[in-house]
Amino acid sequence: MNHKHLFYFWKVAKAGSVARAAEAINVTPQTLSGQIGLLESSLGAELFVRQGRSIVLTEAGKLALEYADEMFALSAELEVMIKHHPKGRPxxxxxxxxxxxxxxxxxxxxxxxxxxxxxxxxxxxxxxxxxxxxxxxxxxxxxxxxxxxxxxxxxxxxxxxxxxESGVTFLAAKSLVAGNTAAFPACLNALPLLLPGEDSAVRTSLQPWLERQRVRARIVGEFDDMALMAAFGKAGSGAFPVPSVAEEEFLASGELAILGRSEELRVSxxxxxxxxxxxxxxxxxxxxxxxxxxxxxxxx
The missing domain is CATH 3.40.190.10 (Periplasmic binding protein-like II)
Known part of the structure; x- marks a missing residue:
């Protein structure tokens, strides 16, 4: 494929008119039309059709525009990266x-x-x-x-x-779980619960899981930031879920205890x-x- 032909097609598709594109890149409309015709011949498909005095993209043209957008965006990115690449620095x-x-x-x-x-x-x-x-x-x-x-x-x-992917571990301050002898996840019924914010992927699957486990926990807080949720958990405000792959981060202080783990609950x-x-x-x-x-x- 001749990339110059593709560039001309891209300019016309963006401008919505051969005349406007020709003026923008300082070539004649006849040159543009001829170059796009060569591109259509090489692809074996029409990229534009006429509707009255206007031209519109065919389905093949729409597909070609998607790829052209990506190609020329990458080209611009490459130029910026090379020009600003630090020399002698990391x-x-x-x-x-x-x-x-x-x-x-x-x-x-x-x-x-x-x-x-x-x-x-x-x-x-x-x-x-x-x-x-x-x-x-x-x-x-x-x-x-x-x-x-x-x-x-x-x-x-x-x-x-x-x-x-990771399963989910439920943690709580040791002082909060003292005396709670119920097995997991039933033990969550007796504890206040801290939850990730509504935008969290864990939150989406957590509510249905709690319902399946017949857990009617009292939700006392929602947090977009996991570190802030953990800080409230360490202060004894409630139990909270974390990805099992990172549970050691939260257990390192020695203030928290594991209530239980669920492999059914997954976070990716x-x-x-x-x-x-x-x-x-x-x-x-x-x-x-x-x-x-x-x-x-x-x-x-």
Missing amino acids: AEFRVGVSDAVPKSLACRLLQPAIDGAQSTRIVCREWQLDRLLAQLAVHQLDMVISDGPIPPSFSVRAYNHRLL YFAISVERRLTHPSVLAVTQSAQRIGAEQDIP
Whole structure:
């Protein structure tokens, strides 16, 4: 395929008119029409059809526009990256971490990106997922780590790459569970409960699970930030769920006890990237790290 022909098609599709596109890129309308005709011949399909005095995309044209958008966006990104690539300094890896991702898990996933053979300086941004995805869409971030895929309501050209899955562990302050002899999960009936915020992937499956277990817990708090939820849990405000893969982070202080674990409740973590096929060396290091963590979970 002649990429110059594709570029002309892309400009016309964006402008909605051969004349407007020709004026924008300083070529004659006849040249544009001829080049698009050559592209249609090479593809074996019409890309535009006339409707009155206007032209509209065919189904093949709409598909071609999707790919052209991605190709020229990557081309622009490449130009920016090369022009701003730091010389003699570590490469910068800009990653967003959703509030719902445990800090220890994020650290374990990202550490290999720093320790790799290529000198890398990591820049972490922690925020709500929608804010991070907005930054990813304009290439202010290289990757976002989240406890769920891209929400259907968010229109951004990006791709979900599953990192790992984990069961869920329920924790509570030792002082809170003293004297509670009921087995898990029935013990949750006697304890106040802290929950992740409504945007958390765990929250979506938690309520139906509680109902199936006939648990009628008293919910006393909801938190978008997992670290803040854990702080309230350590203060004795209530029991709370965490991903089993990161439970050691919360148990390290010695203030919390495990009430029980559920493998039926699952939480998945994703790397969200503008790359359909991952090639960024730091992102690849993160996915390889996730594979190792997942393999460690499977060891009995």
